[in-house]
Amino acid sequence: MSAKKTSLKDIAQKAGVSTALVSYVLNGKEKESRVGQEIAAKIKEIAKELHYQPNHLAKSLRSGKTHTIGLIIADISNPFFANIARVVEDEAKKNGYTVIIGSSDENPDKSRDLLNVLINRQVDGFIIVSSEDSAEQVQDLKAKGIPFVLLDRYFPDIQTDFVSTDHYQAAYDAGNHLVSSGYKRIGMIAYKSQLFHMQERIRGYQDALKDNKIPFQKAWLKKVRFSYIESEVRATIDELMAMKPPIDALIFATYGLAINGLKYFNELRLRVPDDLAIVSFGQAEVFDLYYCPITYLKQPIGLLGQTAVGLLVNKIKDHQKGPAQILMKAELIVRASSKTKFPE
Amino acid sequence: MSAKKTSLKDIAQKAGVSTALVSYVLNGKEKESRVGQEIAAKIKEIAKELHYQPNHLAKSLRSGKTHTIGLIIADISNPFFANIARVVEDEAKKNGYTVIIGSSDENPDKSRDLLNVLINRQVDGFIIVSSEDSAEQVQDLKAKGIPFVLLDRYFPDIQTDFVSTDHYQAAYDAGNHLVSSGYKRIGMIAYKSQLFHMQERIRGYQDALKDNKIPFQKAWLKKVRFSYIESEVRATIDELMAMKPPIDALIFATYGLAINGLKYFNELRLRVPDDLAIVSFGQAEVFDLYYCPITYLKQPIGLLGQTAVGLLVNKIKDHQKGPAQILMKAELIVRASSKTKFPE
DNA sequence: AATAGTTGCTTAATCGTTTAAGCAGATTAA
DNA sequence: TTAATCTGCTTAAACGATTAAGCAACTATT
Numbered sequence: 001m002s003a004k005k006t007s008l009k010d011i012a013q014k015a016g017v018s019t020a021l022v023s024y025v026l027n028g029k030e031k032e033s034r035v036g037q038e039i040a041a042k043i044k045e046i047a048k049e050l051h052y053q054p055n056h057l058a059k060s061l062r063s064g065k066t067h068t069i070g071l072i073i074a075d076i077s078n079p080f081f082a083n084i085a086r087v088v089e090d091e092a093k094k095n096g097y098t099v100i101i102g103s104s105d106e107n108p109d110k111s112r113d114l115l116n117v118l119i120n121r122q123v124d125g126f127i128i129v130s131s132e133d134s135a136e137q138v139q140d141l142k143a144k145g146i147p148f149v150l151l152d153r154y155f156p157d158i159q160t161d162f163v164s165t166d167h168y169q170a171a172y173d174a175g176n177h178l179v180s181s182g183y184k185r186i187g188m189i190a191y192k193s194q195l196f197h198m199q200e201r202i203r204g205y206q207d208a209l210k211d212n213k214i215p216f217q218k219a220w221l222k223k224v225r226f227s228y229i230e231s232e233v234r235a236t237i238d239e240l241m242a243m244k245p246p247i248d249a250l251i252f253a254t255y256g257l258a259i260n261g262l263k264y265f266n267e268l269r270l271r272v273p274d275d276l277a278i279v280s281f282g283q284a285e286v287f288d289l290y291y292c293p294i295t296y297l298k299q300p301i302g303l304l305g306q307t308a309v310g311l312l313v314n315k316i317k318d319h320q321k322g323p324a325q326i327l328m329k330a331e332l333i334v335r336a337s338s339k340t341k342f343p344e
Numbered sequence: 345m346s347a348k349k350t351s352l353k354d355i356a357q358k359a360g361v362s363t364a365l366v367s368y369v370l371n372g373k374e375k376e377s378r379v380g381q382e383i384a385a386k387i388k389e390i391a392k393e394l395h396y397q398p399n400h401l402a403k404s405l406r407s408g409k410t411h412t413i414g415l416i417i418a419d420i421s422n423p424f425f426a427n428i429a430r431v432v433e434d435e436a437k438k439n440g441y442t443v444i445i446g447s448s449d450e451n452p453d454k455s456r457d458l459l460n461v462l463i464n465r466q467v468d469g470f471i472i473v474s475s476e477d478s479a480e481q482v483q484d485l486k487a488k489g490i491p492f493v494l495l496d497r498y499f500p501d502i503q504t505d506f507v508s509t510d511h512y513q514a515a516y517d518a519g520n521h522l523v524s525s526g527y528k529r530i531g532m533i534a535y536k537s538q539l540f541h542m543q544e545r546i547r548g549y550q551d552a553l554k555d556n557k558i559p560f561q562k563a564w565l566k567k568v569r570f571s572y573i574e575s576e577v578r579a580t581i582d583e584l585m586a587m588k589p590p591i592d593a594l595i596f597a598t599y600g601l602a603i604n605g606l607k608y609f610n611e612l613r614l615r616v617p618d619d620l621a622i623v624s625f626g627q628a629e630v631f632d633l634y635y636c637p638i639t640y641l642k643q644p645i646g647l648l649g650q651t652a653v654g655l656l657v658n659k660i661k662d663h664q665k666g667p668a669q670i671l672m673k674a675e676l677i678v679r680a681s682s683k684t685k686f687p688e
Numbered sequence: 689a690a691t692a693g694t695t696g697c698t699t700a701a702t703c704g705t706t707t708a709a710g711c712a713g714a715t716t717a718a
Numbered sequence: 719t720t721a722a723t724c725t726g727c728t729t730a731a732a733c734g735a736t737t738a739a740g741c742a743a744c745t746a747t748t
Contacts, residue, residue, distance in 0.1 A: 058704035291635040402734030
């Protein structure tokens with residue numbers, strides 16, 4: 001059976017000293033606490049011999065720090081977020097933190113729930129990919145003085161730390177690229193959402209058209225609801241292709257939209273890029289494997305995650321510091337799905 | 345700033361009683377502990393008023409239970425495992441447990457590391473998707489008396505609880521299906537691995553051929569190393585197609601292998617299923633989106649995860665109970681990639 | 689009236705750490 | 719010589735909960 005865990009007391013007893021001394025030595029405070037060299041060495045040896053592992057619970061209870069980070073992501077089945085999770089976990093570990101991941105599934109109730117559970121578990125701070133209608137939750141965290149960093153999505157009206165892609169610029173680049181590749185009637189399918197990053201993607205797309213002297217047509221921009229993604233993506237594609245003339249290029253504002261759209265293209269036997277050029281946000285194996293590889297916006301996942309952890313750890317360690325707000329550039333990876341159009 | 349958390353003491357003070365009484369009331373032990381009705385009501389009210397939330401650390405330190413489960417998966421970037429993680433998380437929450445996820449990335453060192461970190465964090469038990477060379481770690485857990493359940497992969501030589509797909513049967517079904525669809529020269533690309541589930545997949549494939557009176561050819565079975573997956577998948581496909589005659593159908597033993605294989609097919613301009621029929625393990629959007637939807641083995645992810653959590657929670661709660669060993673059936677989802685072969 | 693039993697509460701130990709404070713004895717300074 | 723300082727250790731409180739044990743003050747029993 002499990003040989004009972006060794007505690008400070010066990011070591012203290014075996015060494016014939018008090019637990020205080022053992023604690024000092026094992027925390028490297030020998031100097032400040034004026035511990036004798038001999039006994040220090042002895043303590044260390046005994047600790048090793050007994051395979052001493054400190055009890056995190058006790059430590060945390062005493063110190064108020066758990067060395068645990070709560071990561072709340074919007075949707076773990078999205079590979080972008082799954083990869084974010086992996087990066088955050090790795091980086092946190094390097095900094096001596098453990099991560100507890102929760103997926104809010106784009107649902108504010110679930111998100112609040114998770115937040116509460118994790119606050120209750122005394123996490124030292126949060127990294128959050130916010131979901132719809134969660135601005136209030138962010139305000140709450142702020143009010144409670146709990147350290148957190150927003151990742152990928154942020155609220156322009158709330159002063160917070162955040163690390164995000166420049167969604168506006170990314171969408172602008174996408175639109176611009178399609179125009180320079182000869183496309184003239186460029187649509188976008190986005191989510192119906194108040195979230196700022198979505199607004200920015202839409203704005204970037206519109207500005208790209210404008211700056212290229214292509215008058216934006218309202219019917220080119222479609223917004224679908226997250227919960228009805230499958231049916232609504234189909235319906236909007238039908239609409240976009242039924243226009244006279246139909247669009248000749250389409251930007252998907254997220255990975256999920258692209259998946260549903262591409263599936264429907266296959267059903268319709270629409271050919272990419274001849275019938276319709278494509279650029280998409282998100283990144284995944286799918287984009288490589290599609291019969292016509294998809295041009296996409298590559299977000300700097302590794303850097304995003306690492307920076308967020310770095311920021312958070314700093315915030316946890318010394319409370320001062322003004323808010324850090326970091327925008328990173330997405331890289332447009334050009335593939336066959338947006339190849340230069342053969343003049344009509 | 346953060347209104348200091350309320351503790352039992354605060355409530356006790358405000359109610360003018362001892363913390364013991366408060367504890368009894370708030371844990372529903374009013375009856376056993378003979379607490380007066382009036383004071384009980386008062387305590388409850390004050391607790392609500394002060395938004396009392398018990399401190400998990402203190403509770404855990406005292407009770408030795410953290411209500412936390414460690415989930416160690418082999419590779420979080422694999423959507424199969426990502427989904428497992430989601431299911432486990434949800435189910436655990438329903439049972440009042442929090443999950444800490446770690447990805448071992450198929451690396452035994454990382455796996456041991458994770459195990460240690462989480463043991464140290466006093467998780468109550470583990471759900472583990474074992475990686476290569478981790479049998480010893482499983483033995484250790486057993487020896488230490490820490491409750492755990494193996495998920496999806498298990499060791500036939502070690503008596504443990506596990507919940508797994510019947511990998512043998514799944515592979516057998518795949519092979520059988522290809523034969524009945526008219527394919528005669530059926531290859532398999534698998535991992536070079538000691539892990540039992542991989543052995544079983546290989547055995548199932550071989551037995552399917554045998555039972556259908558197709559003599560198995562050694563050159564049809566290729567094993568690649570996880571760390572060199574990209575180059576080795578390409579090399580083995582070259583070999584398989586260079587045979588005289590080449591194979592006419594191929595089973596991918598995992599999702600990762602399929603991704604790499606399909607990518608290479610695109611490069612080679614091999615057509616599925618005309619040049620080569622495909623069945624794959626794993627499941628993902630990719631299989632829907634490929635120009636020719638891929639026949640795959642659908643593992644009962646939800647049930648696997650839920651059962652594992654259920655088993656573990658039971659084990660944690662009452663230590664006795666003999667090992668539960670559960671095998672579930674994968675469903676073969678037939679798509680165009682394995683459609684009946686036009687007679688040669 | 690004496691005893692036993694019940695009711696309603698408190699006390700204090702405990703889980704495993706950390707750390708301020710204090711106490712001898714040795715050394716140095718004046 | 720006496721005080722001040724240094725050295726090496728111990729004591730004990732604290733973090734926030736749980737819970738066995740005990741103590742009054744009643745009520746019921748004989």
